[in-house]
Amino acid sequence: MASQIEICNQALTKIGSARITSLADTSKQAKTLAAIYDVKRDAELAAHPWSFAMARSSIPASTTVPAFGWTKAFPLPNGFLRLVEVGENYVMYQSGGGELFHLEGNAILCNEGSPLRIRYVQRVVNAGLYTPLFVEALACRLAAEVAEDMTQSISKREAAWQEWDRAIKLAKRTNAIELPPRPLADGSWWGSR
Known part of the structure; x- marks a missing residue:
C-alpha cells in the first residue's frame, strides 16, 4: 500500500529529482509538491468513477x-x-x-x-486505499505537473505527460473491467424496436 510520500517520491524519481522525507521539508521539491498534491489528487479522483472512491x-x-x-x-x-x-x-x-x-x-x-x-x-485522502494503477497514474500526474519547475526541461515535462497518458488509460481500463456490467434502462428508443 502506497503512502502520500511514496507517491510524491515516485513522481520525483520519474523526473530525476531528489527524493523527500516529508512534505513539511524545506526543500523545493517538498514545497512544490505540498502546494499541489491535494488539488491534483482530487482532480484525478474526480476524473473517473474509481471503484475505491x-x-x-x-x-x-x-x-x-x-x-x-x-x-x-x-x-x-x-x-x-x-x-x-x-x-x-x-x-x-x-x-x-x-x-x-x-x-x-x-x-x-x-x-x-x-x-x-x-x-x-x-475524496479519499488515505493513499493506502488507492489501487496500484491509480498510484502510478497519480505519480505520473504529479511528475508532469512539477517536471519543468524541478528540472527546467520542457522535454522531461512532455515525457511525463505522455507517461501519465498511458498510466491513466491503463488505470481506467482496469477499473472498468472490474465493474459489473450494467443493464440498459428501458427508453423510448428501446421501446420503439
Missing part, C-alpha cells in the same frame, strides 16, 4: 426550499467530488429531455422524495 448516500432534504423551479434541495455529503447517479433507480437522465435534477452550489435540486439516494466519487 465510490460512495452511496441517502440524503435528507434541506429545510431550505429552492426559490423556484424545484421543490427540494439536498445538501451534498462531506468529501463529495463528483456526482455519478441520482434517484431511486439511479437513473441519470430522463428520456424525453426533461431534467430530473440540477447540481447547484452545494446541493442537488430536484422534485424527488426525501431521502435522495445518490452515488458519487468521494
